[in-house]
Amino acid sequence: xxxxxxxxxxxxxxxxxxxxxxxxxxxxxxxxxxxxxxxxxxxxxxxxxxxxxxxxxxxxxxxxxxxxxxxxxxxxxxxxxxxxxxxxxxxxxxxxxxxxxxxxxxxxxxxxxxxxxxxxxxxxxxxxxxxxxxxxxxxxxxxxxxxxxxxxxxxxxxxxxxxxxxxxxxxxxxxxxxxxxxxxxxxxxxxxxxxxxxxxxxxxxxxxxxxxxxxxxxxxxxxxxxxxxxxxxxxxxxxxxxxxxxxxxxxxxxxxxxxxxxxxxxxxxxxxxxxxxxxxxxxxxxxxxxxxxxxxxxxxxxxxxxxxxxxxxxxxxxxxxxxxxxxxxxxxxxxxxxxxxxxxxxxxxxxxxxxxxxxxxxxxxxxxxxxxxxxxxxxxxxxxxxxxxxxxxxxxxxxxxxxxx
Amino acid sequence: xxxxxxxxxxxxxxxxxxxxxxxxxxxxxxxxxxxxxxxxxxxxxxxxxxxxxxxxxxxxxxxxxxxxxxxxxxxxxxxxxxxxxxxxxxxxxxxxxxxxxxxxxxxxxxxxxxxxxxxxxxxxxxxxxxxxxxxxxxxxxxxxxxxxxxxxxxxxxxxxxxxxxxxxxxxxxxxxxxxxxxxxxxxxxxxxxxxxxxxxxxxxxxxxxxxxxxxxxxxxxxxxxxxxxxxxxxxxxxxxxxxxxxxxxxxxxxxxxxxxxxxxxxxxxxxxxxxxxxxxxxxxxxxxxxxxxxxxxxxxxxxxxxxxxxxx
Numbered sequence: 001x002x003x004x005x006x007x008x009x010x011x012x013x014x015x016x017x018x019x020x021x022x023x024x025x026x027x028x029x030x031x032x033x034x035x036x037x038x039x040x041x042x043x044x045x046x047x048x049x050x051x052x053x054x055x056x057x058x059x060x061x062x063x064x065x066x067x068x069x070x071x072x073x074x075x076x077x078x079x080x081x082x083x084x085x086x087x088x089x090x091x092x093x094x095x096x097x098x099x100x101x102x103x104x105x106x107x108x109x110x111x112x113x114x115x116x117x118x119x120x121x122x123x124x125x126x127x128x129x130x131x132x133x134x135x136x137x138x139x140x141x142x143x144x145x146x147x148x149x150x151x152x153x154x155x156x157x158x159x160x161x162x163x164x165x166x167x168x169x170x171x172x173x174x175x176x177x178x179x180x181x182x183x184x185x186x187x188x189x190x191x192x193x194x195x196x197x198x199x200x201x202x203x204x205x206x207x208x209x210x211x212x213x214x215x216x217x218x219x220x221x222x223x224x225x226x227x228x229x230x231x232x233x234x235x236x237x238x239x240x241x242x243x244x245x246x247x248x249x250x251x252x253x254x255x256x257x258x259x260x261x262x263x264x265x266x267x268x269x270x271x272x273x274x275x276x277x278x279x280x281x282x283x284x285x286x287x288x289x290x291x292x293x294x295x296x297x298x299x300x301x302x303x304x305x306x307x308x309x310x311x312x313x314x315x316x317x318x319x320x321x322x323x324x325x326x327x328x329x330x331x332x333x334x335x336x337x338x339x340x341x342x343x344x345x346x347x348x349x350x351x352x353x354x355x356x357x358x359x360x361x362x363x364x365x366x367x368x369x370x371x372x373x374x375x376x377x378x379x380x381x382x383x384x385x386x387x388x389x390x391x392x393x394x395x396x397x398x399x400x401x402x403x404x405x
Numbered sequence: 406x407x408x409x410x411x412x413x414x415x416x417x418x419x420x421x422x423x424x425x426x427x428x429x430x431x432x433x434x435x436x437x438x439x440x441x442x443x444x445x446x447x448x449x450x451x452x453x454x455x456x457x458x459x460x461x462x463x464x465x466x467x468x469x470x471x472x473x474x475x476x477x478x479x480x481x482x483x484x485x486x487x488x489x490x491x492x493x494x495x496x497x498x499x500x501x502x503x504x505x506x507x508x509x510x511x512x513x514x515x516x517x518x519x520x521x522x523x524x525x526x527x528x529x530x531x532x533x534x535x536x537x538x539x540x541x542x543x544x545x546x547x548x549x550x551x552x553x554x555x556x557x558x559x560x561x562x563x564x565x566x567x568x569x570x571x572x573x574x575x576x577x578x579x580x581x582x583x584x585x586x587x588x589x590x591x592x593x594x595x596x597x598x599x600x601x602x603x604x605x606x607x608x609x610x611x612x613x614x615x616x617x618x619x620x621x622x623x624x625x626x627x628x629x630x631x632x633x634x635x636x637x638x639x640x641x642x643x644x645x646x647x648x649x650x651x652x653x654x655x656x657x658x659x660x661x662x663x664x665x666x667x668x669x670x671x672x673x674x675x676x677x678x679x680x681x682x683x684x685x686x687x688x689x690x691x692x693x694x695x696x697x698x699x700x701x702x703x704x705x706x707x708x709x710x711x712x713x714x715x716x717x
């Protein structure tokens with residue numbers, strides 16, 4: 001028990017001690033977090049009236065970001081599977097990065113849900129036993145379970161392995177292997193529940209489509225690994241973590257396949273909406289071409305499509321995918337493209353037009369943007385601190401013995 | 406009423422109210438469980454002493470706690486608005502299931518119902534919250550997307566238009582109840598879908614789920630001039646709502662559970678609105694369902710509304 005506490009103390013110390021560049025990075029993040037806190041205090045004081053949400057468009061920037069970031073969290077399995085199922089040594093060395101990313105991403109997702117609540121003081125109503133969870137009827141009840149379960153799984157697995165590495169004992173399979181298997185299925189489950197949150201609403205034809213769940217998967221498995229590709233290069237450069245080329249190869253292939261399927265599903269959806277040409281396709285018409293003179297999302301969605309097509313070509317064509325500079329640009333493009341698509345392209349048009357045919361457009365208010373930036377910065381801060389503490393243990397620079405001597 | 410007609414009426418009623426459609430049977434067993442819990446008399450939950458620190462769910466309040474709660478709300482309203490109000494909690498009546506019928510041939514779109522409702526139910530005036538939306542429809546279509554809810558003419562009705570008020574449909578299969586993560590909204594035995602304003606967490610999932618746009622969110626503290634506050638209030642209906650929670654039409658349950666008509670019906674100048682107990686063979690709504698042509702809005706969604714439209 002004592003060693004365990006020492007281990008946490010060492011990690012905590014490790015995470016806050018660093019170079020000048022590291023401190024500057026942390027300060028930048030803290031600045032944006034402070035901005036978010038200021039915004040949230042405003043929202044707590046005046047209510048959700050400070051947002052641009054309305055009875056017509058009742059979910060906006062917060063839930064959009066939530067839908068997106070859950071995908072990043074679930075994408076950790078795209079490292080877990082090659083590492084533990086296919087036993088790729090090179091990936092095993094960095095699988096930790098994916099698991100820690102999942103933890104940070106889930107915390108970000110939970111924060112987005114909390115800031116979206118009209119009564120955050122009643123958060124405890126969502127707790128089992130104490131509160132009154134409408135389970136299994138409500139998909140949000142499921143959501144509480146899958147999010148928190150995934151958080152615990154992805155917290156436990158790297159923490160256990162790091163602890164064992166830190167003390168120099170070999171890890172016992174029993175304490176983490178079963179959890180890895182569970183976490184793989186859990187990630188699938190997580191994405192399904194996230195999609196079903198929207199799919200289950202019969203009165204919203206834009207969401208009430210079976211294609212939504214597969215699109216959540218392709219989005220997640222493009223964006224997550226793309227983000228990890230970028231992260232690994234930074235870690236390779238600024239830490240002692242060595243990333244083998246094979247890892248990038250595996251990740252690039254995953255992104256290429258996921259992005260290709262993502263485009264195919266997009267075509268499938270667009271065809272259904274526009275060829276049928278029924279009134280159910282009005283949200284899609286609003287999104288892609290504008291409806292009755294309202295076209296606030298049109299430039300965004302076409303930007304997203306352009307970025308996604310560019311990213312797909314860059315990742316999928318072997319000649320291009322060998323160029324790491326291009327891949328980095330493409331990874332950023334995929335990230336932004338899918339972020340637009342999951343947020344503005346999925347959540348907002350679900351509300352436009354309303355079930356009674358009313359059209360009210362939505363763009364986030366400054367306070368909403370401020371809070372969103374704050375939450376993203378919180379996620380990056382956590383991810384940074386986690387990696388800062390974990391990598392020296394992973395590479396062997398930080399050991400129990402080293403500390404004692 | 407002769408027996409033959411009676412049979413026909415029961416058949417119609419069955420079709421209007423009791424028809425089960427198997428494709429929605431997913432999780433139905435559990436839905437029945439929830440429904441049973443609704444019907445069962447509320448029990449006192451004393452399991453957690455810590456919960457005394459918090460407000461309990463409506464269904465977990467003991468009679469004493471409920472009385473104390475009502476008194477507390479009265480005192481809070483007095484403190485906040487300087488108005489003496491009476492908050493009651495009328496229970497659903499046995500053998501009563503409410504149904505609302507609206508005559509599309511008669512409604513002239515005057516919106517008197519809208520404003521009577523705002524007044525009766527203590528809705529916020531700024532920002533204004535309205536439970537009833539009136540759609541101005543072109544003759545020749547029943548598609549709500551053809552309607553305009555922002556019409557502003559000097560005179561109604563307009564030529565070649567008809568009017569379609571939409572409010573909570575008090576569905577038999579309410580999508581809003583299904584999605585609520587904390588059971589803050591449920592269906593009462595008399596068919597009215599209610600919200601515990603002290604339990605709602607403000608996630609607005611129900612608002613996204615409702616196909617009739619019946620739910621309204623308190624984005625900020627409701628503002629009502631004290632002299633306009635309706636002092637006759639119900640715990641589950643028109644008491645002044647807190648910020649950050651949902652609200653909606655409750656068929657004026659603080660009135661209708663005492664045998665009165667809803668405010669929107671009382672004010673209607675054309676008699677378009679009919680309200681009553683579907684289980685009573687002599688009720689007006691029963692006669693409407695028996696003798697008139699009925700239109701169910703978004704029938705394909707299988708929500709089984711208790712708010713029906715009819716034509717002369």
